[in-house]
Amino acid sequence: MPHANREDVMARRARQRWMGVLARASVEELERHLPEPLPEGGYSLLRRPETGSVMLRGRAGGTGERFNLGEATLTRCTLRLADGTIGFGYVMGRRPRHAELAALFDALLQQPERRDSLMDSVIEPLARRQEERRQAITARAASSKVDFFTMVRESTAGDAGA
Known part of the structure; x- marks a missing residue:
């Protein structure tokens, strides 16, 4: 990004974050947070x-050669608000309403007069709930983890001289 200034980079990262939060939210959560009324002209x-379908790619160790991991189903949607703002929605699976709502929120979040309010009332609460769910899953998985390096090897009589 040699020509991108700091503000452009920050704006791009903020948008990537909210699009990720919207994609991971449920349709019910997004429906509940729809602003009333919708923008004039809809x-x-x-x-x-x-x-x-999209091809998922990975890297061995996160830095190695890329390889095709497999395919995943994705639903996308693009919409335009009456003022010309364009929103995009990309969600995993076959969820057309979810993709449409994600695109709508993306467009609304691009409007400076709405952004702070929507970030505070929609994106941040959704992001907190998603993080709480992630931590709960991690904790459940950690409770069943076996650390093989801390296990003591049983010695037998035959091993005594070894």
């Missing part, structure tokens, strides 16, 4: 929600 769909 929105029009530029690309109706459509489902397809």
